Amino acid sequence: MADEKKRLIRVRTQKATKFRRDGLGKKKKLSDTWRRPRGLHNKQRLQKKAKGPHPTPGYGSPLAVRGLHPSGFREVHVFNPAQLEGLDPDQDAIRIGGTVGGKKRALIQEEAVSAGLKILNPKEIKSLIEEDTEDD
Numbered sequence: 486m487a488d489e490k491k492r493l494i495r496v497r498t499q500k501a502t503k504f505r506r507d508g509l510g511k512k513k514k515l516s517d518t519w520r521r522p523r524g525l526h527n528k529q530r531l532q533k534k535a536k537g538p539h540p541t542p543g544y545g546s547p548l549a550v551r552g553l554h555p556s557g558f559r560e561v562h563v564f565n566p567a568q569l570e571g572l573d574p575d576q577d578a579i580r581i582g583g584t585v586g587g588k589k590r591a592l593i594q595e596e597a598v599s600a601g602l603k604i605l606n607p608k609e610i611k612s613l614i615e616e617d618t619e620d621d
Contacts, residue, residue, distance in 0.1 A: 490550060490557055497546040498555070505537045554578055558603060566592050574601035581606055 504519045507529040519540060522530040529536040538544075545551070554560045558578035563569060564585055572579070579602050581593055591610045598604075 487557075490553075493547045493550045494553065494555060494557060497550055500544065502538060502544055504540050507536070554605065556603070556605075560605065563593060563597075565589065566596050569593065569596050569600060569602065572600070572602060574603075578603040578605050580604075 506515060506518065506520050507522045507524075507527060509515050509517060521539075524530060529539075532539060550557075552559075556578065559576050561568075561572060561577050561579050562582060563579045564582040566589070569579070579593075579597055581590055581604065585593065587610060590608065594604060594607060594610065
């Protein structure tokens with residue numbers, strides 16, 4: 486199953502399409518996020534070939550890998566050490582919240598490493614490194 490999952494993730498990335506918003510190149514203030522064209526004479530709404538594709542059901546990713554991180558793990562957002570309980574190291578990878586401070590981040594990272602979990606956004610924590618050098 487692991488080989489099949491890797492293949493499906495590869496398929497998902499190969500068929501990924503960037504849907505472009507109508508008028509994106511004309512106005513600076515328009516963001517690069519898809520918005521459905523609604524104008525009466527809009528060429529993109531009429532699905533003229535040169536104006537780019539619309540998001541349609543054929544562009545979806547396979548069900549087996551939908552929502553998974555590109556590494557193949559299920560991504561879990563963690564804000565405190567208690568949320569690490571019940572996570573499976575073979576299926577789950579953690580992403581530590583951006584608002585988590587240094588001390589709590591250090592605790593979360595220590596517990597995650599000891600549990601064998603993959604950390605998607607690890608940071609070097611200076612206090613941990615300083616304590617290790619003092620002990621030697």
